[in-house]
Amino acid sequence: MLEVRSLTQRFGGITALEDISFAVAKGDITGIIGPNGAGKTTLFNIVTGLYTQTAGAVLLNGKDISNLPPERLAPLGLVRTFQNIELFGTMTVLENVMLGLHTRSSSGILACMAKMPWHLREERLIRKQAYEWLDFCGISTLAEQKASNLPFGRGRFLEIARAMAVNPSIMLMDEPAAGLNNRETGELAALIRKIRAAGVTVVLVEHDMELVMDICDRIIVLNLGRKLAEGTPREIQENPAVISAYLGEG
Amino acid sequence: MELADQIAQYLVSGLSTGAIYALIGIGFAIIYNSTDIINFAQGELVMLGGMFTLFSLNVLHLPLPLAILFAVAAATAVGVLFERLTIRPLKSPTPLALIIITIGGSILIRGITMMIGGKDTHAIPAFSGSEPILIGTATILPQHLWIFALTALAITANKLFFEYTITGKAMRACAVNRRAAGLVGIDVKRMVLFSFAISSALGSLAGIIVAPLTMTSYDVGIMLGLKGFCAAIIGGLSGGIGTVLGGLLLGVLESLGAGLISSGYKDAIAFIILLLILFIRPQGLFTKAQTERV
Amino acid sequence: MLSAYREIVKFLLLVAIVLLLPLLIQEGYLLNVMVFVGIHSILALALNLLLGYAGQISLGHAGFFGLGAYISGILTATYSINPWAAMLAAATLVTLLAFIVGFPILKLKGHYLAMATLGLGIIIYIIFNEAVDHTGGPSGLSGIPNLSLGGFSFDSDLRNYYLIWTFTLVAIGLSLNLVNSRIGRALRAIHDSEVAARVMGVNARLLKVQIFALSAGLSAVAGSLYAHTMTFVAPASFGFNFSVELVTMVIIGGLASIYGSLLGAALLTVLPEMLRAFQDYDIIVYGLLLIVITMFMPGGLVKGLPGVLTALRRKAAKEESGDA
Ligand SMILES: Nc1ncnc2c1ncn2[C@@H]1O[C@H](COP(=O)(O)OP(=O)(O)OP(=O)(O)O)[C@@H](O)[C@H]1O
Ligand SMILES: [Mg+2]
Numbered sequence: 001m002l003e004v005r006s007l008t009q010r011f012g013g014i015t016a017l018e019d020i021s022f023a024v025a026k027g028d029i030t031g032i033i034g035p036n037g038a039g040k041t042t043l044f045n046i047v048t049g050l051y052t053q054t055a056g057a058v059l060l061n062g063k064d065i066s067n068l069p070p071e072r073l074a075p076l077g078l079v080r081t082f083q084n085i086e087l088f089g090t091m092t093v094l095e096n097v098m099l100g101l102h103t104r105s106s107s108g109i110l111a112c113m114a115k116m117p118w119h120l121r122e123e124r125l126i127r128k129q130a131y132e133w134l135d136f137c138g139i140s141t142l143a144e145q146k147a148s149n150l151p152f153g154r155g156r157f158l159e160i161a162r163a164m165a166v167n168p169s170i171m172l173m174d175e176p177a178a179g180l181n182n183r184e185t186g187e188l189a190a191l192i193r194k195i196r197a198a199g200v201t202v203v204l205v206e207h208d209m210e211l212v213m214d215i216c217d218r219i220i221v222l223n224l225g226r227k228l229a230e231g232t233p234r235e236i237q238e239n240p241a242v243i244s245a246y247l248g249e250g
Numbered sequence: 251m252e253l254a255d256q257i258a259q260y261l262v263s264g265l266s267t268g269a270i271y272a273l274i275g276i277g278f279a280i281i282y283n284s285t286d287i288i289n290f291a292q293g294e295l296v297m298l299g300g301m302f303t304l305f306s307l308n309v310l311h312l313p314l315p316l317a318i319l320f321a322v323a324a325a326t327a328v329g330v331l332f333e334r335l336t337i338r339p340l341k342s343p344t345p346l347a348l349i350i351i352t353i354g355g356s357i358l359i360r361g362i363t364m365m366i367g368g369k370d371t372h373a374i375p376a377f378s379g380s381e382p383i384l385i386g387t388a389t390i391l392p393q394h395l396w397i398f399a400l401t402a403l404a405i406t407a408n409k410l411f412f413e414y415t416i417t418g419k420a421m422r423a424c425a426v427n428r429r430a431a432g433l434v435g436i437d438v439k440r441m442v443l444f445s446f447a448i449s450s451a452l453g454s455l456a457g458i459i460v461a462p463l464t465m466t467s468y469d470v471g472i473m474l475g476l477k478g479f480c481a482a483i484i485g486g487l488s489g490g491i492g493t494v495l496g497g498l499l500l501g502v503l504e505s506l507g508a509g510l511i512s513s514g515y516k517d518a519i520a521f522i523i524l525l526l527i528l529f530i531r532p533q534g535l536f537t538k539a540q541t542e543r544v
Numbered sequence: 545m546l547s548a549y550r551e552i553v554k555f556l557l558l559v560a561i562v563l564l565l566p567l568l569i570q571e572g573y574l575l576n577v578m579v580f581v582g583i584h585s586i587l588a589l590a591l592n593l594l595l596g597y598a599g600q601i602s603l604g605h606a607g608f609f610g611l612g613a614y615i616s617g618i619l620t621a622t623y624s625i626n627p628w629a630a631m632l633a634a635a636t637l638v639t640l641l642a643f644i645v646g647f648p649i650l651k652l653k654g655h656y657l658a659m660a661t662l663g664l665g666i667i668i669y670i671i672f673n674e675a676v677d678h679t680g681g682p683s684g685l686s687g688i689p690n691l692s693l694g695g696f697s698f699d700s701d702l703r704n705y706y707l708i709w710t711f712t713l714v715a716i717g718l719s720l721n722l723v724n725s726r727i728g729r730a731l732r733a734i735h736d737s738e739v740a741a742r743v744m745g746v747n748a749r750l751l752k753v754q755i756f757a758l759s760a761g762l763s764a765v766a767g768s769l770y771a772h773t774m775t776f777v778a779p780a781s782f783g784f785n786f787s788v789e790l791v792t793m794v795i796i797g798g799l800a801s802i803y804g805s806l807l808g809a810a811l812l813t814v815l816p817e818m819l820r821a822f823q824d825y826d827i828i829v830y831g832l833l834l835i836v837i838t839m840f841m842p843g844g845l846v847k848g849l850p851g852v853l854t855a856l857r858r859k860a861a862k863e864e865s866g867d868a
Binding site: 282287288290336339340341342345346347348349350351353354355356357358359360361362364365369472476479483512514515517518521522524525528529532 | 599601603648651653654655656658659660662666674784824825828831832833834838839842
């Protein structure tokens, strides 16, 4: 599904990622863990086209997407959420999700200005679908709220709803449990499983080990920009290199 | 006159205006590095330098050296006041808010100057006469020499300040990483204030030393400020030698363009260079690009 | 859906006011002021689409306004082309020009974008002054004909009033439709988080350029209208100061507020007329307004005033109860 080949990223003197390779299988929930500064977010930024890698390649379904900008990736079914929530704060919750449906509509500037009938039809459809995704994530009661007024935890769910609206085949989530309380983390785990059940492959960067071990099929461990280990949750828990990296850090 | 002589003449005047642009540009860079603000009011401080000198010569009847000191001090006070009253209290300093506020400040300063000093253009006497000095076949005015000397002095003093004083080092730390600087106990707000003070002082000095050549009025700040910014952009907003080279380059190109191509479009040259640099090498001519953090 | 009806009612109310206003003000001078309010409204609206919605500043919009005015003026006064055709040509050319320069310019962000658009505006302004053979240079270009429909010429203050405000109302209507559509959402999304918008599939680069071109084209229409109602244009109306004035209108009325643009344009057109006694000192007022509004009412008057009023009232109430 998603394949990363010998990815290297340097920022001036810092090497944030060095020669990272792995593959994500369709339908899996893959966890990526590692101490702070390991390069997890950088990896996501490269895969989603926000950074241009120093070397290496990213393939989606066998197609090289290394040099595509982010806006070209959404139509291919690749979306993500952000570690520091990136909502559209001045818009309502509903509008946020409707933006996720941007690529599913096509009216141009002139059609929108003139309120052409097909534009209005499209708009009604988008609105309906947006409500469905809010329902899917359990936040449809908040539809008319301004996104910047949401409590933090709800914001994470809104980001997921917005990403689902893109109709992705693969979703990258950057620390979705950060800042959530226990109950919300439980809801999140259920939601991620539901997303997978809907046919979406999930890649999850997360520090909450309990969550990762609970829902992931495979786990990749990064440390200081290098891949330290890869395997099932059980294999990772027993891997001495991983244990020493985490203990060494703590 | 031979073409070569003409060119030599253009070089002399180009280098001296270039020096002025460099001084103003360094002011831009110092503030930018400590605050991420491009201070649109920078040009008005340049203008204030000239106008305050005029005021202290004609109204206070100070001797020239004292008048210059007074003007630098007064313009610096205005710059500091501006930071304290408008920028520091700002609750959400988005780039847009900062652009608008510094533009607001610039037209406010310009308007008040016009209200008090009128709209006339004034001459300021050259520092030591205006008897041209002959060098080879080109002539150079004593004021040009003053400009070169004082600019070099100011830039050296600035450099020494940033290299060797505690405050200068603290300001450099802020430029690299403001949050980290704050964490190690540097008073970031004070450093921001200092950066406004220093760049106001440099800007007003530029305005003072150029005034005898170009005359001064309430509205000279816009163009001088923009060209100083252009110098800073060529130099990659470095505050160092890059901006100096940027200023000199701009001054020379402008002077050659005005002399050899068309004087009416002289001001356009600077802006075309500005646009080209921004389009092709927004990081400046002398620095490498960085990956923007997401 | 209720809000949609409210929008329509609001708009119809505005149409009614525009239609009936001449019953109240018949004096030529006041009508003329209202003509300027209309032209400035179109400009503020155009800039607000870019600045308020997409969050991209332009300090060069006076240049596009001027290009519209000069293209229309030169085509009609010098080449005797039909004014409507000239207006169409002006709008098309400026839209195209903005679209082309938009690609490199809108790659820039924040202060850099501000400086680049400012530079572009000044270059255009210098051309107005220096291309004397075509523009008449600093002394301007005269003999521009009025617009006319059939044999009906828009040559009186009242006729111009209705002409300009027809355009203004259409521009307001179209803008309202636009900002409440998928394009409007995408613009606001770019403003709030460009990175997230792109990840959701919004081609931010292209959309920014498109809206820049649309905004410039609309400004050019305003310029063309200006040229044909004044029948004279000179560079002084299209300098940097006017670009700043336009930004002031948008900020005062409120970023991302269509009706706010109208209010901002009206205030900044009527205010200087009232401050006639102060002559050129109106720029002091602009400077103060820019600073004060940005510091204390970042949403502009339309959104900010109610908030400030309640805050004042609350404060007053507190003081009263404190006294007791
Ligand atoms: N644009 C950039 N320019 C320079 N350095 C960067 C940039 N982006 C990331 N880095 C550096 O790359 C390294 C990896 O950062 P990254 O954000 O990928 O870590 P992470 O694994 O996501 O950490 P965390 O768990 O804290 O989120 C860090 O040293 C960081 O400072
Ligand atoms: Mg991270």
